[in-house]
Amino acid sequence: xxxxxxxxxxxxxxxxxxxxxxxxxxxxxxxxxxxxxxxxxxxxxxxxxxxxxxxxxxxxxxxxxxxxxxxxxxxxxxxxxxxxxxxxxxxxxxxxxxxxxxxxxxxxxxxxxxxxxxxxxxxxxxxxxxxxxxxxxxxxxxxxxxxxxxxxxxxxxxxxxxxxxxxxxxxxxxxxxxxxxxxxxxxxxxxxxxxxxxxxx
Numbered sequence: 027x028x029x030x031x032x033x034x035x036x037x038x039x040x041x042x043x044x045x046x047x048x049x050x051x052x053x054x055x056x057x058x059x060x061x062x063x064x065x066x067x068x069x070x071x072x073x074x075x076x077x078x079x080x081x082x083x084x085x086x087x088x089x090x091x092x093x094x095x096x097x098x099x100x101x102x103x104x105x106x107x108x109x110x111x112x113x114x115x116x117x118x119x120x121x122x123x124x125x126x127x128x129x130x131x132x133x134x135x136x137x138x139x140x141x142x143x144x145x146x147x148x149x150x151x152x153x154x155x156x157x158x159x160x161x162x163x164x165x166x167x168x169x170x171x172x173x174x175x176x177x178x179x180x181x182x183x184x185x186x187x188x189x190x191x192x193x194x195x196x197x198x199x200x201x202x203x204x205x206x207x208x209x210x211x212x213x214x215x216x217x218x219x220x221x222x223x224x225x226x227x
Contacts, residue, residue, distance in 0.1 A: 033070045034058055046080040048097075049073065056088050056118050059162075062195040064170035067094060085169075087162040089115040094169055103204040105163040114159040123191015125154055129209060130184040137222040138181070143213050145187075153216045158189070163208055165194060183209045 030037035036052040049071040053059040073081035073096070082097035091113060093105045127145040131138075147154035157164055165185065182199040183206045198205035213219050 029072055030070050033065065035070060037071070044080075046082065047073075048082040048084070050084045050086055052086045052090070053088050053167075056121065057192055059088060059167060060165060060189060060192050060194060061167070062193070064168050066170045068096060068169075087166065088118075089113055089162060091162050093162065093166040102169065103163075103166060103198070103202040105166050105204075113162065115162070117158060117190050121190035121192060123188060124148075125158065125187075125189050127157070127185055127187035127189065127194060129213065131210065131213070131219075131223065132182045132184075133180070135222070138226070139221075141219065141223055143218045150216075153213075153218065156212055156216060160208070160212065161189060164205065164212065165189065165196065166205060168196070168198075168202060181206045181210055185209075 030049075030051055034055065036054050038050045038052070040048045042048070051067060051071060067085050068083055071081070071083045073083050080097075083095065084092050085094040087093050087105060091105045092101075093103065095101045095104055125145065125147045129143045129145060130140065131143075132140045144150070145153055145157050180200050180203050182197065184197045186195045188194060198209070210219070210223065214224055
């Protein structure tokens with residue numbers, strides 16, 4: 027797809043005899059994966075509507091983990107929602123900078139007050155290693171037009187700083203509850219949370 031190539035993605039396209047087209051957009055550049063701007067992946071895959079052809083779109087992280095899919099329903103944060111362990115893909119050789127992230131958790135529930143946790147490889151190497159190992163799920167990019175109104179409750183997680191020297195500035199909430207929940211579980215497992223943040227399931 028020319029549109030995918032122009033946007034910096036590698037695209038695999040499969041045309042099915044029933045007349046459907048499936049497109050997988052691949053992030054081969056890890057720095058692009060963590061870029062803060064959102065992208066309308068349906069437009070990139072020429073699947074934004076206006077056609078009688080059935081189209082399916084998926085977006086894959088650098089290790090080929092699916093992070094977004096649209097077709098029969100939409101999954102906004104597929105990598106974050108799964109319950110599997112972190113893939114642990116090593117950082118590329120081009121990413122050698124420092125990791126220092128400020129993670130802010132907030133909720134509409136008063137029993138869970140706003141909490142901030144610092145992820146730093148110098149002061150807390152164990153937590154830092156967890157985050158780097160699971161970075162495709164914890165820091166996945168987001169589609170620009172979700173069509174999601176969200177709902178009440180749940181956690182909102184705001185992350186900014188650097189990951190291996192790459193700037194990070196993103197937020198997950200009700201429309202990306204998988205990512206928000208995965209952050210809560212990660213920080214809880216590391217013993218970084220207290221009160222209802224630590225005990226609520």
